[in-house]
Amino acid sequence: MRFQSHLVVCLVVGTASIFGASAVAVRRDSMPPAPGEDLMTILSHGVNDVSLGDPSLSSTLASIVSNLTAIDPSTSSKDITLQTTQHKLDAIFAKGPWDIITAANAITAAGLIPADILSLLNGYLNSSLNSAHNENPAPPNLNIYPRKAAGDAPYSVTENDLRSAIHIPSSFSYGKNGKKPLILVPGTACPAGTTFSFNFARFSAAAPNADVVWINIPRASLNDAQLNAEYVAYAIHYIAGLSSSHVAALGWSQGNLNIQWALKYWPSTRAVVDDFIAMSPDFHGTVVRDLACPLLGTLACTPSLWQQGWDTEFIQTIRKDDGNSAYVPTTTIYSTFDEIVEPMSGPNASAILDSSRGVSVTNNHLQTICPFKTAGGVYTHEGVLYNPLAWQLAADAFNHDGPGQIERLDLDSVCAQALAPGLGVADVLGTHGVLLVAAANLLAYMPKTSKEPNIVGYAMGF
Template identity: 55%
Template sequence: MRASLVLGASFAYGVIASPVTSRSAVTAPNLFTSLSNAIDNPDTEKGTSATMADIVSQLKQNPDKTPKSAHSALSTIEQIMSNGDASSIVDLARDITKAGLIPEDILSLLDGYLDSEINSLQNQNPVINKSIYPSVAGDAPYSIPEHKLRSAIYIPDSFSYGRDGKTPVLLVPGTGIPGGTTYYFSFSKLGKTTAADVVWVNLPRAALSDAQLNSEYVAYAIQYLSALCGGRSVAVIAWSQGNLNTQWALKYWPSTRKVVQDLVAMSPDFHGTVERYLVCPALALAVCTPSLWQQGWDTKFIQTLRTDDGDSAYVPTTTVYSSFDNIVQPMSGPNASARLGDVRNVGVTNAHLQTVCAGQPAGGFYTHDGVLYNPLAWALAIDAITHDGPASLSRINLAQVCQGILWPTLDLKDMLATEGLLLIAVMELLAYQPPALDEPPIKEYTKKK
């Protein structure tokens, strides 16, 4: 049950931390208790239970192995991934914990994520005058009530509603981690670097349910954010599955294309992944969920998205991806899952970290979540948002950017906390009920010409 996996305290790091407003009635003492409860979950397979026990043991020991620099942290991550021992996402969580990448102070930041306001699905956002519901002509119909779509959007107090020349930016999370927590240690800080106004959408059940429904939240959030800012175009930064949701929204809610100036895609799996075995179907009886099924390279969802040039950009798009992605593969060469075509001539920049910054720190061992703090990824995002069209490598000082490990706005704590997001994904996966035995059926609206 979800109740046994909920964490207790609230965030206490950074300026956007806020008191509990959602799901606060259900709590558990702390992360250790939550992980311990997962061990006794009758729906958890025996091998997973043993691995979870190992994670809890490592957390309690709290060995003094914490990296003292971003360089040493990246080296530790490389050692973990190079060993190749992980056969599931739970194993990966065990290994990064064992290596000391999630020290006690980082755990205190992650503790209580479900009760944090930044992850709320019950935000009191204003009703807008523009009619975007139940559908705009030519768009697929929404199946989710409008008040749920609207209340899933989190608008920080600092948001200026398109005033002062700031670009509204919608952050879309990936699989298994709520939106607020996903970006808390990375792109929520974008406004410190450039004239960007960020909001994010929190997807129900941490985007583990049907990706087609997740896409409804994204489509609505795009239109709502634009209307809220007086009709201004918005930029979208998405991570992982969030890019599938955004591309699906752009395809089947074509009215969104008119108000999206850029899509910046971090670690996208536009063509699915052959690494789905990390969580599904190898652990199907324990943790497989609808959206995990859908992200396999051979699924009906991916094939439907790719038809009719759905694997080409609908808006100016910048993709950023790494060969060492531990979730999405392949992520190099012409068949990289992250790559989009440009048959509509809207402008596409496919940026492979190890090609652009070959042999340099920023082209190093960055994992699926590591792209969120990579300095080249940040430079590309900022360039895309502040110029017409996608990001251009010719406008970026690559000699300087490629020598970094983190974007200057971020620090080691942000890096380690981003790696620690994997623990949240593990708990969300183990908490998901009922497990899915196959992908959801494709929606009828996709069959209409």
């Protein structure tokens, strides 16, 4: 049977039914996507988009659509073992590097997107988990807008828009019961709700005192990264104020640049951020930018992807004046097998952050810490999000002063594991399936641009 006529079959399935009771706080919407607003439609339109100007790209998109359309609607993530999943992922990504769209094609061709996972991904545009229009209460007497402190950069986004982008789950305790907020910041082209629902939205399995919220940065963080950072700076003060608590911030991919930019140009944020946990960060950009943006062959891409090259003005600006060093205790976690950011091993790894101002940093390379062991295996840019060592380091940072320290971990036990606590095969498949959403968002983003945005005025004279 062909899958396309059965796209809504599994949309009524909440996250809890796939991931177990721990996922109730991040239950997905039960409404099917509106016509023309689903993953399959966007990818299908890309096949015939002559503006792409690249026959090989159109061919790869056609292959993705064909692979997805051929999925038997009865297939389920419950039918796939973790061992089979790992073997297939190893075979694909050990060959790397890949660009986003080629990687998405490879995982669909390998049968790693069963019907239940595709159905969850397919309705991402309509999911309230990804909404940037949340009804959050106005901050009472917080005085965080237009500035928290005199040294902070000005906001260009309205306070209502900044506040509306914050997703606060119904389980959030607002600083009660001894819990501390953890703010999740997504990567480029990947909406926060969908991305983190397969992994760190359930971080309480490793750190029970973590109270998770996330930021749904508009247009899937494909806009100017300087603009994206405004949402992070505001969310830090807003959540800290609502909770009367310090917070921790966890970023993935571009989300880490957004956090670092916010810490640099809104220095008042540093006083309320206890920890910065950076998953697959590209603090130095990537030397092969078309790994992230395969449309570069036609010199057309999105603003934030242009900004993430190795030698861009944006990267130079964030790194100057010791911006390549930590502002708050920082734990970086990265993998050799990152298919998006290069290099990710050795002394020049893009993930590495310095400590020139005396703030503690640990830079944690999975394959160095767990050499030739399960947790040090083939974990990709997105795979780090379910890696057991990554979670244990994040929990260690969250629960102690300073960054995560491997000396406090039982490495014999952690390195022997394949998944973070509380996660399963569905989470692995869903985490990699987010590449399909990223591909769709890249294709749909308009207008594309041929260069990176200008550096904003406040950063020019910093």
